[in-house]
Amino acid sequence: MQKKLSSVVATCVLLAVSACSWLPEKTDETKGWPVTKLYAEARSEADAGQYENAIKLWQRLETNYPFGNYATQAQMEIAYLYYKTGDQAQALASTERFIREHPTHPQVDYMYYLRGLISFNDQLGLLSVVYEQDPTERDPKATRESFAAFKALVDKFPNSKYTPDALERMNYLINAMAQYEVHVANYYFRRGAFLASLNRAQGAVSEYQNAPAREEALYLMMRNYEKLGMPDLRKDTERVLTTNYPNSRFLKGGQQDSSWWKFWSKNEK
Template identity: 70%
Template sequence: MQKKLSLVAATVVLLGLSACSLLPEKVDETKGWSATKLYSEATDELEGGHYERAIQLFEKLESSYPFGTYAQQAQMEIAYAYYKAQDQAQALAAVERFIKLHPNHANVDYMYYLRGLINFNDQIGFLNFIYEQDPTERDPKATREAFSAFKQLVDKFPNSKYTPDSIDRMKYLINAMASYEVHVARYYYRRGAYLASVNRAMGAVNDYRDSPAIEEALFIMIRGYDKLGMSELRDDTMRVFKQNYPKSAFLDEGVKAERHWWKLWN
């Protein structure tokens, strides 16, 4: 009986091997394609939103023609395709690889810009949820990295065509980072951690002087100092506040002010 089972098993294996040998081999449709054709097809796939296929073709182009003029362009397109596919890790890896390999490339400024965009889009998601979650659970790392990337572009390539947009995004990011710090300061204040609240608000004032969020940061400092019994610091901060924001809604008196604060802080 055991011999019969062994014979059957061997037969099944042989039949399986035979069946596999009958399957047609996977044909590489790109075999023999020129660099121009590979680039054209990859670009079409990219424009059509077929990012995975575009990446495959660009990688094929780079490996088949590593010393041609298309190879470096393919590396840039791979980074962009990953960015469009929302694969942040792969996109950043491709960007860093290009900058390392081609620091003096004529279009390397674009890669610095793309690095900023990749992180910028990631921090947009962070901002969308900042007011729906305990702020101490979130680290605006992508915001800072996006700012750093855009700043590197502006510093290294002040005449780049991407510099004006980078400067605008940096301003937005400064406001985002300041708003985050103020949000955390507000969070601490609501929970009675007045010293932590004041310190966080003070950090926002010191680091992001031109941000609109500084108005509330100063106000939080005033209320925090008041709660801590530091009347001299409270009064000094109030003088600074009134000098810079004489028409601030935070200066409203009585019930109206309390309603305004409640609306902002809850």
């Protein structure tokens, strides 16, 4: 009985294979296209917003014509379109590849800039746009990665046309990293972990001296010193706070206007 069953199974497999062989092979309509036609079609698809189709055409161009300016341009286009479709992993991999393979390319500065944008948009995140959540309340990993990418651009290409915008974004990211430390300090303070809160607030003050969040960090330091029974240090911190922020809303019982972070979330496309 078992041998008969095995024979039946083998016959079915053979019939299935034979049936597949009768099916017509899917033809590649781009086969034999010259590089200029592939380039034009890929560009047309991208301009029409058909990003996935465009990516496939750019990839076919690079495969069929792996050398020369068309291939390097295709690599750049692929990275940009992955960025546009929100595929951050593929976009980052594509930019890293281009930077690694073409370190002296005339437009490699753009790829450094794009690498920063990819992580920057991840830092903003969907929640900050849809639900108006302050992105500094979330894990700052993407913030640090984006800052490092923009810094690499600024350091390597100080005269690049992308550098001014990168510097503005770096300032934003510094504020975001400082505000994150303040969020953590507030979290510890609300739970009575005053020493931990003090340490995070001190870190924000010392590392991000020009960030708006420094004002709140000083105020938190003052409150933590009070809770820890350190009146002299509390007075010293209050003096620093009032000297640098004479109209501080914290000393008046108000809350900080953190709307600075919304600038990019409203304008980033």
